[in-house]
């Protein structure tokens with residue numbers, strides 16, 4: 001390629017008239033340019049290919065192929081297509097001027113030549129061509145830059161994508177670590193809560209058990225001794241119907257006939273009280289079941305009753321308020337394979353929540369409203385034909401809005417005041433029912449219409465398949481309240 005900055009401009013003159021070639025060559029030389037010449041089309045084509053001139057001045061009328069055909073062939077060839085061509089025509093020949101321009105010529109010069117015009121037109125076209133070349137070079141550079149930029153952008157996009165993927169997978173990892181941590185925390189709190197509650201109730205039961213057994217065990221001999229004393233007294237009265245005056249006076253002041261009658265009432269109530277304590281102790285042991293860490297077959301109703309007994313004081317409520325009525329719809333007794341103390345923990349959590357909800361509702365109602373409406377907890381148990389155990393615990397408390405219902409089983413979710421609730425009761429219950437027993441726990445509730453918890457576990461833990469859906473149930477489970 002010619003270096004335009006150091007090499008002189010070369011112009012190919014194509015004309016079959018020697019005089020024209022000579023005149024034009026002169027003009028060109030005056031500008032310091034180099035003139036190449038050809039007197040026919042074929043020679044012009046060869047010259048153009050070999051010398052690569054900066055511009056071609058082409059006559060229309062040539063021997064052999066004429067100027068137009070020469071122009072067409074120059075434009076058709078890649079090596080010569082970009083060389084600017086200026087036609088030389090007669091002044092009046094406007095048809096040829098147009099034809100030449102249409103074939104790709106950049107300009108025309110009219111004969112006879114005027115030196116200034118020729119030089120000016122050549123100079124303009126040379127400058128234009130140079131600018132065009134520079135523009136093309138710049139364009140090429142620009143295109144290269146665009147391609148490079150596109151490449152960089154593609155790499156950047158790839159990096160961003162990889163980075164996003166890494167962030168996503170890292171976030172997922174972190175979330176799962178966080179989930180595990182929360183679960184572990186729940187497990188820890190649960191086992192701590194379970195063991196401290198269990199140990200406390202078991203300890204209490206043990207401490208009370210011995211003294212109450214003394215009382216209960218001694219009541220029978222005490223009754224017998226009483227009877228012996230009374231028999232002896234009656235015998236005395238029969239043998240000595242007229243005792244001395246001061247003894248008679250003593251007998252009347254003691255009101256012995258009342259004492260005799262009331263002593264047995266007293267013994268009866270002592271026996272009832274001691275029996276009640278014994279039953280509470282039994283319930284406490286039943287509830288804690290510390291000795292039964294493994295799966296056992298138990299009567300589930302005993303677990304519920306023990307839990308109710310432990311919650312008795314909460315159910316009774318304040319002195320001036322109506323107690324919460326517990327309505328039981330127990331099915332016929334059946335055995336369930338389960339972790340008894342853990343299941344009792346579930347009953348405890350749900351029943352305690354129901355009591356709290358009722359109490360909270362009561363505190364919100366006005367005095368006449370609160371005393372007129374009955375507060376109830378309904379417990380329903382059932383064994384379905386496909387051996388699923390269903391326990392439903394429903395309260396007529398304030399109910400739960402949907403937004404809260406969605407978070408109910410989340411660890412640490414609570415609406416209770418600080419120090420009143422840890423927000424773990426239901427998440428622990430969920431874990432016990434679903435993970436430990438392969439069951440389901442569900443909450444049905446509507447604000448103002450109370451809350452119903454449904455627990456469904458398989459009767460035996462050997463088959464941990466998911467329970468069949470749509471099992472017919474006497475308790476109308478899965479019916480919205």
Ligand SMILES: Nc1ncnc2c1ncn2[C@@H]1O[C@H](COP(=O)(O)OP(=O)(O)OP(=O)(O)O)[C@@H](O)[C@H]1O
Pocket residue numbers: 349353354357395397398399400404408413414415416420421422423424425426427451
């Ligand atoms: N029967 C119910 N009626 C109305 N709201 C309830 C009922 N049961 C649970 N809730 C709501 O669910 C929330 C979570 O209950 P959960 O037992 O998990 O925690 P908590 O009772 O707040 O605290 P704790 O860990 O002491 O049990 C409660 O704070 C309460 O808002």
Ligand SMILES: [Mg+2]
Pocket residue numbers: 349352353421425426
């Ligand atoms: Mg709770």
